[in-house]
Amino acid sequence: MNTALRKKLQSMFDDLKMTTSEGAEAIIAVPKEALLAVLSFLKSQGYEHLGLVSCVDWIEQEAFELVYILSAYLQEDHEHGDRERGNIIVKTRIPRKSPQFITVIPVFQNAEPYERELHELFGIHFEGHPRLTPLFLERDYHIPPFRKDFDTREYVKEVFDSIPPVEKPKD
Amino acid sequence: MEALSDDGHTEPGQSARELELYFGPQHLGMVGNFSITLKVEGDRIMEAAANPGYLHRGFEKLMELRTWIQNFPMVCRINVVEPDSMEMIYSMAVEKLAGIEVPERAHYIRSIYLEMARVGSHLFGLWAYANMLGFDTVAQWAMYHRDLMLDLFEELTGGRVYHIYIWPGGVRRDFPEGFTDKLVTTLHTIGGCVPDYDAAFFENRLFYERAKGIGTVTRQEAKEMGATGQVLRATGMEYDIRKVEPYAAYDRVPWAVPTREDGDAYSRIWVVRDEMIESVHMIFKLLDAMPQGEVYHRIPNPFKWEIAPGEAYVRCESSRGELGLYLVSNGQEKPYRVHFRTPSYPHGLTVLEKALQNASIADVGNIMISLYVVAPEIDR
Numbered sequence: 001m002n003t004a005l006r007k008k009l010q011s012m013f014d015d016l017k018m019t020t021s022e023g024a025e026a027i028i029a030v031p032k033e034a035l036l037a038v039l040s041f042l043k044s045q046g047y048e049h050l051g052l053v054s055c056v057d058w059i060e061q062e063a064f065e066l067v068y069i070l071s072a073y074l075q076e077d078h079e080h081g082d083r084e085r086g087n088i089i090v091k092t093r094i095p096r097k098s099p100q101f102i103t104v105i106p107v108f109q110n111a112e113p114y115e116r117e118l119h120e121l122f123g124i125h126f127e128g129h130p131r132l133t134p135l136f137l138e139r140d141y142h143i144p145p146f147r148k149d150f151d152t153r154e155y156v157k158e159v160f161d162s163i164p165p166v167e168k169p170k171d
Numbered sequence: 172m173e174a175l176s177d178d179g180h181t182e183p184g185q186s187a188r189e190l191e192l193y194f195g196p197q198h199l200g201m202v203g204n205f206s207i208t209l210k211v212e213g214d215r216i217m218e219a220a221a222n223p224g225y226l227h228r229g230f231e232k233l234m235e236l237r238t239w240i241q242n243f244p245m246v247c248r249i250n251v252v253e254p255d256s257m258e259m260i261y262s263m264a265v266e267k268l269a270g271i272e273v274p275e276r277a278h279y280i281r282s283i284y285l286e287m288a289r290v291g292s293h294l295f296g297l298w299a300y301a302n303m304l305g306f307d308t309v310a311q312w313a314m315y316h317r318d319l320m321l322d323l324f325e326e327l328t329g330g331r332v333y334h335i336y337i338w339p340g341g342v343r344r345d346f347p348e349g350f351t352d353k354l355v356t357t358l359h360t361i362g363g364c365v366p367d368y369d370a371a372f373f374e375n376r377l378f379y380e381r382a383k384g385i386g387t388v389t390r391q392e393a394k395e396m397g398a399t400g401q402v403l404r405a406t407g408m409e410y411d412i413r414k415v416e417p418y419a420a421y422d423r424v425p426w427a428v429p430t431r432e433d434g435d436a437y438s439r440i441w442v443v444r445d446e447m448i449e450s451v452h453m454i455f456k457l458l459d460a461m462p463q464g465e466v467y468h469r470i471p472n473p474f475k476w477e478i479a480p481g482e483a484y485v486r487c488e489s490s491r492g493e494l495g496l497y498l499v500s501n502g503q504e505k506p507y508r509v510h511f512r513t514p515s516y517p518h519g520l521t522v523l524e525k526a527l528q529n530a531s532i533a534d535v536g537n538i539m540i541s542l543y544v545v546a547p548e549i550d551r
Contacts, residue, residue: 027482050397051486052512054497067497069484069512073394073410086416087484110397113520136224136550146232 005045013038025086032092032101039068039090040107046072047088053114055122059148063093064124066101099124121146188212194535196225205519205546211532219527221520227550234509239265240473242506247333249511250548252295255288256489258337263418264498265339267483272468277341279461282420284327284336286450287354290361291320292490293447300440300540301372304381309372316361323357326350341467351458358451365448373444382437386526386538389434396525397517400492401543405431405438412488424456436541443543477504491515491543511551519544
């Protein structure tokens, strides 16, 4: 991301925290109310490819961090005279106690399976999502399994240790 | 139930004539552990819902419990067909987070190795596709040629399917003596069979009739659905991560991105064919330009290796499209969060559901394999 676009973004939205790591890449932390607007602005600026929607469980800070990674199909940016456009990581935090957020499908259609996955694995409810049905799992879990307080080893012990053997050993 | 129309044909929108059909995972036309729930009217598919999860092993969660280096055996099992780009992406992410440099010769070796993997993976894909369409002879050729590639991998790394050859800081060892000659000979053997492949498969009238105009995706649709790789390149878009964000030694030699215009199954498989040939040419160029030197920079003691807090997103071009990895460290000796962006994920879930609409039941396997979906990549 170049400086012209960065300035434009900062003048349009308040409370953006931008970090630029090496090269053209940028990391932007936005307040959750502004996320949809930031995403659609970046899309209009050529960052049309939503690569990934992810989530990080920051359990000590009691927050889920939703991560949207954008990149451009066309590398040349004629408007801003840029030759290379790296990935942009857009992040926002939602409270862990009430994991509710809005869907970004109106802006990026391909977010559908990603949000469905996050709903299943982290228990985040995306408002406006057309089908938040299970994607991978078939068992019921008390805690969504990708949260940090889900203990994999304990779960395995609990579930698979209690299955009786097919045939009882003879005395 | 609604009555049949006079001529006995079904009319669209007659709900009573709709039937739910489960396609896979045991269906013969389905390659891999994956299934699709189809709503059909007669022979025509009204709606398709992809149903993954048969191979969900929770690798991303399990990786949070293991050290940076212990994760390698799991990383390569995410894509069974082409584990090498998985090793590459994980090494790239770890190198980026820890700030490790890679020697120049290792960049070249990585590129050659990844292109070998691409050829092997495409041959395997060709096997699946030819087999599905009933071109058994072509399928056997492809499997044999893939086996020749596996022999090379065995000599280079000790493993046939899973190699764990790329490592943070370089590659595990240099090419053994005489390996380059064997590689060149094998590639010439495979390349010499391209006219046979063309005559029996790619330019075969039967294949053309079967694949032309099937599963068409326009460029706009492909972009909106997050498609990459062959699916996007078959619509005429020159989008390849090796060109967009060059890694390893891909910017050191000239090479072209093969594309096609029509966006159907036929175009996609032709992109695969051209890509395979381009890869072979690229390996020859890389071998010529490869410098001498060391292949490995030492990393800290893996048992006590703590990586400073941070996050990284890296991308590479696997044989199926854009492969990404979002890796977060919180300063411990284990990753805090791992999330793979696999190319089959949008292809197998979003694009497949769209491409199957209005297709006939006989073309389901055809469309699915032409989208180059590999199930373990979706589930992870």
